[in-house]
Amino acid sequence: MTTGQTAFTRRDMLRAIGLIAGAGAMYQAMTALGHAAESQFTGAPDLSGAPRGAKVVVLGAGLAGLLAAYELERAGYAVQVLEYQNRPGGRNWTLRGGDTYTELGGATQTVRFAPGNYLNPGPWRISHHHRAILHYCRAFNVRLEPFIQFNNNAFVHSTHAFGGRPQRYREVAADFHGNVASLLATAVNTGGLDHAVTQEDRERLLEALKGWGALDDSLAYRKGLPVSGHRGYARPPGAGADGAPLPSDLLPFHDVLDPVVWKSMTFFTSYDMQPTMFQPVGGMDMIGKAFASRLSHQITLNAKVTGIAQDENGVTVRWADTRSAEMHETKADWCVCTLPLSILSQIDIQVSAAKKAAISAVPYASHAKIGLEFRRRFWEEDEAIYGGISFTDQEIALVSYPNDNFHAAGPAVLLGAFALGRGGYDLAGMTPEERIEAALKQGEKIHPQYRKEFLSGASVAWSRVPWMLGCRARWSEADRAAHYQNLVSMEGRIVLAGDHASYMAGWQEGALLSSLDAIRQLHHRATAV
Amino acid sequence: MRRLVLALLLACAWGAAGPARAQAPSADGGEIYRQICQACHMQGGTGAIGAGRVPALAHNARLAVAAYPATIVAQGHGGMPWFSDILSPAQIASVVNYVRTHFGNHYQDALDAQTVEAMLGPKKVDDH
Structure with missing residues (x-):
């Protein structure tokens, strides 16, 4: 596609769709154009027109809370962040000497x-x-x-295979592929797949298996220099009189079938891990520090939230200073609550029974x-x-x-x-x-x-970990169906955010996407008043 | 087949560095307590308090009816995960019996695997 100076570019079109129909439509359009199919991120949120003087209290200074504070502040909201720890960042955390x-x-x-x-x-x-x-x-x-x-x-190690000795990944992977390719080629050649594969595709499949598995002309996976070109050598290629490479021995097929082998191979090809x-x-804490340093107001640290109440006029958060045990109240117009559900489920929060059930449904x-x-x-x-x-x-x-x-x-x-x-x-x-x-x-x-x-x-x-009681949210299929929508929808003046309120539990991306969704909901409601 | 697919999904989960194989399951309640429950409920069943609370199991009157802790171990409760995916009904019975007769608890009626099995609801499956 060629675009001149005056052409209406795809970017222009996306911006127009975003302005007219909102981020969701823009995302759909981006997907249709082949963009953004990998993440639901549609760019920094547009929170223009924030009501003058509106105050937001953000509970928790992990990445979800930090993003909410940063973007809401930029949009003109007055933001106060309460954090239980003596440092911002939450699980975005690095331990160093001292x-x-x-x-x-x-x-x-x-x-x-x-x-x-x-x-x-x-x-x-x-x-x-x-x-x-x-x-x-x-x-x-x-x-x-x-x-x-x-x-x-790197190594693959199983207590149940290879005599307990670690093996190089390349060796077990090559032997796995080679053996599987050879077995499958044999099945093709003995008519075992005639019902499933056409004659033409059988030939193409054999060609593929031979190349993929480094099989010889008889379609066997055998020790030799071609195979060592994948799995490595007993003596690698060098120079001088002894420069010639020597082939390596294959591993026993029984051991190659040990689950640690195929699970390692699968791990590296999974979508999240590629x-x-x-x-x-x-x-990693460079990210949390970067967010925190860009907030105009100091985060209130050492604050243990004990209660979250709301009515038609605003939100009241009760919290204790963990150093002095002194009780405090913070009032705001809106609340973004990013506390992990393992903690929030133990806090008195004024929301519907359905949302309370959602908060209590997700262990860590x-x-x-x-x-x-x-x-x-x-x-x-x-x-x-x-x-x-x-x-x-x-x-x-x-x-x-x-x-x-x-x-x-x-x-x-x-x-x-x-x-x-x-x-x-x-x-x-x-x-x-x-x-x-x-x-x-x-x-x-x-x-x-x-x-x-x-x-x-x-x-x-x-x-x-005192402020988490676990690592990441675990959603069961049944709980997701019953509670997820109730968890992520804004209720009155309170909206929840965090990786637990996403389909990416345990990933920072999930925390950020959830926070972006939460502050869009908040802004929509705040500007509709 | 479905079981195999699920195992594969679990292996692909977050950080699920994957290959870790379930350890040889113990039938001994005390050993199961040490290997699993103690992570949160602490040595001696004391529980702990941070931003939230892990309930103490020591001297805990809520253990009076065995079905209550057994259901919670199997199905989870609040921040506590379900364990029916890594503990068999016999193991759940065993660890519940252990907790109900240790840490200052003296409940003598023992659970058996059949009773636990009968009270289990649908098995929870992680959605990733």
């Missing part, structure tokens, strides 16, 4: 990482299709770098992360692993390597556990010291250098 963290039960950890090293206990990666958070990173000059995610040279992914340079998952600092980057120096993730079927679930500062001398921090489900509960029930020991004991099965090089560790088990 930080202390006290979990439920009172265990306190002081992080001893070297300067520049960190652990992101919550979100740690951003998808290329998470356009809302990328928008604000761009707008606030939050520097991003690649989050490597997929690394062919590269390219990003991380903020220096830690237990995840646990452990950062381990080592004297040197042995994964780079000894094993040529530069960023990415090794998976294991042990409770720690993975080892993820730093994506920055390659080849740097001195200590580095890797993610030594990201435990989910049963593993998440088990690690959460331990003391911080026991968690580190568990991470070392399981991790050394993948990296025997662990004990020798270990310096210190820090853990965050989300079940024991």
Whole structure:
């Protein structure tokens, strides 16, 4: 399509549709034009015409609350933010050397990482299709770098296969593809698929299987240099007299069928996890800090909300200063409540029975992360692993390597556990010291250098995070059908926001999209008065 | 087949770094408490208080009727997740029996797996 200076561009058209019919229609139009199909983000909200002097109280200074405060303030609302913690950001959080963290039960950890090293206990990666958070990173000059995610040279480890020895991803993946391709080719050649595939497509399929699986002319998957061109060599190609490559041995097919193999392969191709992914340079909390620094009023920290009431005149939020126990009341015209449902379900809030039921219907998952600092980057120096993730079927679930500062001398921090489900509960029930020991004991099965090089560790088990009581919302299919619409609709002067009020629980993008939807609802109501 | 598809979906969930395999399930109530419940309800069933509260299980009169804690373990309640996806009826009975006879609780009527199974509603499934 060519467009001259005076042509009505697609952008012009979208703007016109947005002005006339609203963001929802603009999004539909964008999708029809092949834009935006990946995210429901339609750009910064248009909140023009805010009523003069209207006041909004925002509860919670995680990303949903921060975005609401930032955009509403820009639109002319007077905003006050109340936050339980002594820092803004919520789960957008980074632990560095010198930080202390006290979990439920009172265990306190002081992080001893070297300067520049960190652990992101919550979100740690951003998808290329998470356009809302990328928008604000761009707008606030939050520097991003690649989050490597997929690394062919990282390990796959199963306690039930390969004699318990870690295998390189490329080897198990090549052997999985090769064996499956060969079996399928055999089925085609013995007539097993004649009922399902035409003669022409059988030939095309055989050609594809041969190339995809690196099969030989007899359609077998066999040890040899062509196969080693995928899975790696016993002796890689070099130079000089011994420059010729030697092929590697194949893994036993039974072991290649271990679930950890195909689950790893599936993980990297799932929509949420596909590269390219990003991380903020220096830690995820750069995003929360960027939002917070752009608010004109200070966030009220150490504020524990105890009650949220509303009537036709406004909203009243009762809260306690957690340092002095002094009670306060904040009055406003409107309220954006981003408190996690695990907390909000325990607070007296004046909304309908249907909304209360929705607030109480959604529990939170237990995840646990452990950062381990080592004297040197042995994964780079000894094993040529530069960023990415090794998976294991042990409770720690993975080892993820730093994506920055390659080849740097001195200590580095890797993610030594990201435990989910049963593993998440088990690690959460331990003391911080026991968690580190568990991470070392399981991790050394993948990296025997662990004990020798270990310096210190820090853990965050989300079940024991005092301001969350869990990590991310878990919607069941039945609860979603019964309660989701009741949760996300504005009621009187109160609207809820957060990743729990989205279809992207646990993702920062979900928190931002939910917040954008909430403040649009609020603005619509405020300007209709 | 549906079961397989669901397992796959779970593996693809948020951060679901995925491959972690369920640990060998214990039948011992005390061990299940340590491996699961203690994450939130704490050692000794003391519960905890932060921005919200995790109820104490110690000296808890609400445990008098066994069906109450059993239903909550299976179906979840408020911020507490459902566990019918990772605990069998026998394991739920076992851990409920453990909590009702420890931490200053002295309820002697024991639950069995059949009773738990009979009181379970439809199984909850994560939607991702």
